[in-house]
Amino acid sequence: MFIDSHCHLDRVDLTPYENDVDAYLEATSADLLDHLLCVSIDWEAYPAMRDLVANQKKISISVGVHPNEVKGHTPSVNELVEAALRDKAVAIGETGLDYYRIEDDAQLSCQQQRFRHHIEAAKQTNKPIIIHTRNAQEDTIKIMREEEAGQAGGVLHCFTEDWDMAKKALDLGFYISFSGIVTFKNAKQVQEVAQKVPEDRFLIETDSPYLAPVPMRGKPNYPNYVKYVAEKMAELKGLPLNKVADISANNYNDLFNR
Ligand SMILES: [Zn+2]
Numbered sequence: 001m002f003i004d005s006h007c008h009l010d011r012v013d014l015t016p017y018e019n020d021v022d023a024y025l026e027a028t029s030a031d032l033l034d035h036l037l038c039v040s041i042d043w044e045a046y047p048a049m050r051d052l053v054a055n056q057k058k059i060s061i062s063v064g065v066h067p068n069e070v071k072g073h074t075p076s077v078n079e080l081v082e083a084a085l086r087d088k089a090v091a092i093g094e095t096g097l098d099y100y101r102i103e104d105d106a107q108l109s110c111q112q113q114r115f116r117h118h119i120e121a122a123k124q125t126n127k128p129i130i131i132h133t134r135n136a137q138e139d140t141i142k143i144m145r146e147e148e149a150g151q152a153g154g155v156l157h158c159f160t161e162d163w164d165m166a167k168k169a170l171d172l173g174f175y176i177s178f179s180g181i182v183t184f185k186n187a188k189q190v191q192e193v194a195q196k197v198p199e200d201r202f203l204i205e206t207d208s209p210y211l212a213p214v215p216m217r218g219k220p221n222y223p224n225y226v227k228y229v230a231e232k233m234a235e236l237k238g239l240p241l242n243k244v245a246d247i248s249a250n251n252y253n254d255l256f257n258r
Contacts, residue, residue, distance in 0.1 A: 077117045080125075095130070095132065175203055182194050184213075
């Protein structure tokens with residue numbers, strides 16, 4: 001039994017499943033998972049995402065705005081806090097910094113300000129924070145330190161950076177989450193991090209419907225494919241698969257107070 005610690009069910013095209021999330025979960029064997037965390041990407045889509053999974057006992061939600069969402073509303077600290085408490089979200093995010101597709105200074109400072117607001121909301125609600133970081137190592141760690149993100153704790157999700165950054169995040173009390181990227185042949189840097197990360201500090205995720213792992217790379221990704229991530233982690237860490245399932249689930253439960 002695995003936990004998918006990061007997926008986006010509201011980004012799935014449910015028309016083949018008659019717009020029924022139950023049918024989707026069953027058809028894709030996601031109902032075999034122990035638990036799923038459905039992560040918010042933008043403020044406008046958030047209420048529909050919340051309602052989509054409202055009756056699902058196995059699915060938790062987060063509330064937040066992805067750094068690459070430049071068009072929609074940027075919620076204030078209060079808006080984030082209110083939504084998280086009202087809707088029993090288990091985490092704040094995903095938020096963070098992504099300099100890969102940044103177009104100008106305005107976007108840069110918007111991302112940074114928003115990241116700071118999310119950390120503040122996480123501290124006020126005492127909920128962990130889900131961080132997306134890409135090509136922004138220095139500023140991510142700098143803002144995490146300045147805003148004392150360690151008080152809330154959280155996870156660097158879909159990790160793609162190097163061990164140096166992972167170590168700094170671990171030192172702040174954060175967890176590292178591995179997606180299907182860790183199964184990619186050329187992902188040596190992430191695989192090295194996976195080998196070195198302490199057993200009590202990693203999570204596994206799909207980030208579905210994006211980023212299908214090997215052997216499904218290039219195809220649609222489903223929450224149940226977290227098993228391929230777990231298999232790769234087992235190989236890299238020299239652990240039996242059921243041990244990876246157990247410890248990653250325990251880590252998830254510790255972080256998200258489940
Ligand atoms: Zn995501």
